Amino acid sequence: MSCEPGARGRLAALLAPPLLWLVLAYLGSLAILLLSAFWTTDPFTSDVVRTWTTDNFRDILTTPVYRTVALRTLGIAVAVTLLDAVLALPMAFFMARVARGRLRRVLLVAVLTPLWAGYLVKAYAWRVMLGEHGIVNAALAPLGLRGPGYGATAVVIVLAYLWLPYMILPVYAALERLPAHQLEASADLGAGTVRTLRSVVAPAVRPAILAGSVFTFSLSLGDYLTVQIVGGRTQLLGNVIASQVTLDLPLAAALSAVPVALIVCYLAAVRRAGALDSL
Amino acid sequence: MHLTRTARIVLGCVTAAGLALIYLPLLLVVLNSLNADGSFAWPPSGLTGEWWSRAVHSAGARDALWTSLRAGLGATAIALVLGSLAAFAVHRHRFFGRQTVSFLIVLPIALPGIVTGIALNAAFRTVLEPVGIGFGLFTVVVGHATFCVVIVFNNVAARLRRIAPSLAEASADLGARPWQTLRYVTFPALRPALFAGALLAFALSFDEVVVTTFTAGAGTRTLPIWIYENLARPHQAPVVDVVAAVLIGLSVLPVYVAQRLSSDPAGGRL
Numbered sequence: 001m002s003c004e005p006g007a008r009g010r011l012a013a014l015l016a017p018p019l020l021w022l023v024l025a026y027l028g029s030l031a032i033l034l035l036s037a038f039w040t041t042d043p044f045t046s047d048v049v050r051t052w053t054t055d056n057f058r059d060i061l062t063t064p065v066y067r068t069v070a071l072r073t074l075g076i077a078v079a080v081t082l083l084d085a086v087l088a089l090p091m092a093f094f095m096a097r098v099a100r101g102r103l104r105r106v107l108l109v110a111v112l113t114p115l116w117a118g119y120l121v122k123a124y125a126w127r128v129m130l131g132e133h134g135i136v137n138a139a140l141a142p143l144g145l146r147g148p149g150y151g152a153t154a155v156v157i158v159l160a161y162l163w164l165p166y167m168i169l170p171v172y173a174a175l176e177r178l179p180a181h182q183l184e185a186s187a188d189l190g191a192g193t194v195r196t197l198r199s200v201v202a203p204a205v206r207p208a209i210l211a212g213s214v215f216t217f218s219l220s221l222g223d224y225l226t227v228q229i230v231g232g233r234t235q236l237l238g239n240v241i242a243s244q245v246t247l248d249l250p251l252a253a254a255l256s257a258v259p260v261a262l263i264v265c266y267l268a269a270v271r272r273a274g275a276l277d278s279l
Numbered sequence: 280m281h282l283t284r285t286a287r288i289v290l291g292c293v294t295a296a297g298l299a300l301i302y303l304p305l306l307l308v309v310l311n312s313l314n315a316d317g318s319f320a321w322p323p324s325g326l327t328g329e330w331w332s333r334a335v336h337s338a339g340a341r342d343a344l345w346t347s348l349r350a351g352l353g354a355t356a357i358a359l360v361l362g363s364l365a366a367f368a369v370h371r372h373r374f375f376g377r378q379t380v381s382f383l384i385v386l387p388i389a390l391p392g393i394v395t396g397i398a399l400n401a402a403f404r405t406v407l408e409p410v411g412i413g414f415g416l417f418t419v420v421v422g423h424a425t426f427c428v429v430i431v432f433n434n435v436a437a438r439l440r441r442i443a444p445s446l447a448e449a450s451a452d453l454g455a456r457p458w459q460t461l462r463y464v465t466f467p468a469l470r471p472a473l474f475a476g477a478l479l480a481f482a483l484s485f486d487e488v489v490v491t492t493f494t495a496g497a498g499t500r501t502l503p504i505w506i507y508e509n510l511a512r513p514h515q516a517p518v519v520d521v522v523a524a525v526l527i528g529l530s531v532l533p534v535y536v537a538q539r540l541s542s543d544p545a546g547g548r549l
Contacts, residue, residue: 007372014368015380018361018428022383026395026425029402033394036401091297094290098282107294109534114301116482116530117308120506121523124516125304128311135307164301193282214389222391225488225507238393245397245493253401256394263389271382 030260037253048249056254066240070258073237076156077220083160084216085209088167095168096175108172115165123229126158130230150232158230159220166219167212174208175201210270218263305527312520334521343505350416350491350501351484354423358480359473361424362431370439387426392489395426400493414496422494423487427480434476435469442468471540478537482530 037056040049060066095107114122127150129135136147148154178201186196224238231239237259244252282290315325334340362384369380387395399422403414412418442465450460488503495504506522509515 011368011372011374014364014371018365018368018384019380021357021361022387022425022428025399025402025421026387027383028406029398030394032402032405033398087297090290090293094294098287098290105538107298108538109531110298111301112534112538113527113530114305116486116534117305117527118503118506118523119486120488120503120510121308121519121526122304124510124519125308125311129304129307161301161304164297193286214385218389218391222393224393238391241393241397249397249401252397256391256397259391260394263391267382267385267389271378 033253033256036250037257039250041248041250056251057257059251060254060258066255066258069235069237069240072152072234073221073259074262076152076159076236077217079156080159080163080220081213081216083156084164084167084212087160087164088171088212089205089209092168092171092175096172096178111165111168111172119162120225120229122162123158123226126154126161127229130154130157150230152231152234154230154232155227155234155236158226159223160216162226163216163219166215167209170208170211171205174205178204207273210273214267214270217266221259221262308520308527309524312517312524314517330517330521334518334525337518339500339505339509340502340518340522343500343502346416346500347485347502350419350423351481353416353420354427354484355477355481357420357424358427358431359477362428362476362480363435363469363473365428366432366435366439370436381432384429384432388429392487393493395422396490396493399425399490403494414494415499418494418496419491419499419501422490423484426487426490427484430480430483431473431476434472434479438469438472474540475537478533482533 036048038052038054040051040053040055041047042049091111095104095111099107130147130150131137132149134147140147148157182200183196186200191199222238224236224242227234227236227239237255241252241255244255312330313326313328315327315329365380365384369377399418403412403418407413407418446464446468447460450464451457455463486503487501488507491501491504492507495501500508502522506519509519
């Protein structure tokens with residue numbers, strides 16, 4: 001289509017507003033942030049001093065505590081993503097291939113509604129549940145067990161809880177689109193359920209899981225409020241950045257480069273797998 | 280593929296357990312909005328309507344709700360325009376850097392809110408404040424619109440991929456001018472996707488805390504900010520639960536409508 005005369009003009013007219021917005025408002029802001037990572041602060045007044053230095057990046061790379069925090073954050077983001085994938089697969093499969101008609105619609109509404117219920121309220125509900133006298137300990141007490149309390153485990157549980165609909169939705173959509181005759185053909189060719197799952201269902205679901213993981217992984221990687229609410233003394237990258245914003249903006253900016261780099265790498269990898277199209 | 284009865288039952292049980300787990304905390308929120316003991320001890324000692332009447336009379340909650348509605352509508356309107364334009368560009372044209380455009384659109388939602396927040400904060404302070412535009416509703420709308428574009432884009436792009444090109448060709452063959460085809464053929468086919476995209480974009484803006492914290496300034500309080508400020512206060516937390524319970528109840532409606540109207544099986548895309 002782009003060889004027609006005037007197509008270029010139309011393309012430019014279509015692309016210019018969104019690109020201008022994203023490049024000016026978004027990339028421009030990121031560039032300003034990255035630039036300020038090379039500045040420093042006055043140790044007494046906390047004011048930003050605009051002298052060029054790479055000290056912030058050197059500090060981040062050489063201070064062991066930042067490496068520990070970065071690895072811990074990465075581990076939690078991966079754990080949340082895996083947990084969500086494990087939970088979402090059977091639920092999405094049931095919704096897309098077993099439930100029919102009315103039940104399916106009800107299930108979809110049921111999965112989507114919590115997205116509107118408020119992130120903070122849900123995190124606080126978990127704080128109450130996981131507390132010393134909360135419902136989790138009360139339910140586990142007869143079994144002689146105790147809940148995880150506040151800490152890294154609680155962070156993984158609550159983040160997985162918060163982002164679960166973001167994983168169910170793309171997996172459901174992929175499974176729903178899978179034509180029934182493909183599954184029948186697989187059976188006709190003599191494949192058992194396991195073989196069909198592996199050779200027909202898995203390839204269709206893989207990009208959807210990757211698409212969902214963009215949300216679960218990157219939302220977990222930058223979160224700091226849930227960590228504040230149920231993390232106890234656990235520190236993640238988001239918390240470290242948040243605590244430095246008012247004290248030492250250049251250091252916070254330099255620290256921001258860590259999750260940005262991780263996520264850009266992740267997005268690039270996911271895009272190669274073709275998952276951004278099925279987002 | 281034939282699923283055995285057992286497999287169906289197991290899948291059903293897992294789904295039911297998953298949903299129970301999803302709704303348990305929400306149920307607890309509703310229960311706590313009626314819990315006579317303001318510190319949420321389990322089990323509740325009694326029920327009270329006090330928090331509900333306090334919430335109804337809370338001017339802070341009402342103002343915050345109004346601010347959130349305005350911010351959400353503003354961001355959604357901008358996202359609808361920018362997201363649709365980008366979707367048309369990427370769908371209708373093949374050009375160098377096409378992949379980069381979709382990458383750039385996803386970026387604001389994929390990068391952590393705190394990074395987006397402090398980046399916008401730094402940019403607004405360097406660029407907008409010198410020309411006299413301070414932090415307020417406007418900066419919140421700009422911030423929200425930036426990460427809402429991707430939602431509209433995804434919905435519209437997915438729909439465009441499924442509209443048969445023959446429809447537009449038939450329209451042209453029957454003598455319609457390009458804008459007539461857009462008005463009478465493409466737009467009606469896109470309407471459900473636009474609606475679903477707008478709704479999800481609004482939901483995203485309505486629930487956003489982190490970017491808002493860094494772009495709102497002192498005087499502007501959206502509902503999530505109000506919730507954040509009040510959850511930690513001992514006698515305000517049950518009032519927050521009332522607000523949350525109302526939102527949970529109201530949210531069924533738009534989700535249901537979107538799901539009925541949308542051609543997308545999932546009622547829209549994130």
